[in-house]
Amino acid sequence: MTIHPYTSVADLPFGVTREALHRDGPPVREHLSIRGDLELDYGDMVYRFQQSRFVEATFPLPEVLWIGEQRVDGRSLVAWLRHRDPCYRERHGFAVAPSFGIAVDLDDDDPKHWTTAFAAGRWPDVS
Numbered sequence: 445m446t447i448h449p450y451t452s453v454a455d456l457p458f459g460v461t462r463e464a465l466h467r468d469g470p471p472v473r474e475h476l477s478i479r480g481d482l483e484l485d486y487g488d489m490v491y492r493f494q495q496s497r498f499v500e501a502t503f504p505l506p507e508v509l510w511i512g513e514q515r516v517d518g519r520s521l522v523a524w525l526r527h528r529d530p531c532y533r534e535r536h537g538f539a540v541a542p543s544f545g546i547a548v549d550l551d552d553d554d555p556k557h558w559t560t561a562f563a564a565g566r567w568p569d570v571s
């Protein structure tokens with residue numbers, strides 16, 4: 445998995461419309477979140493759209509994550525973010541690194557530790 449902060453997740457640029465997901469076929473589930481975002485759930489990847497534009501992707505923390513050109517071991521992602529992001533915060537059960545546009549679910553009992561990459565302007569209340 446590659447994240448280019450505030451630019452793209454897994455080669456999907458933030459800001460595109462849902463038609464960019466045609467390669468993945470139909471979602472397993474589609475619904476509106478309580479925030480009013482359209483959520484397209486593909487099982488191990490959830491895409492969120494606000495006003496028809498891609499703004500967030502949530503996925504299980506992979507073994508290896510590329511953040512830009514930096515290789516990060518998934519098990520050490522939170523420590524890596526804490527060390528490199530001066531705006532790092534732990535809020536509402538999430539480790540949030542606004543400088544990288546990444547949040548990791550700390551309260552999740554699921555060993556997958558769901559991770560979210562987000563576009564600029566998302567999660568403003570935690571920075």
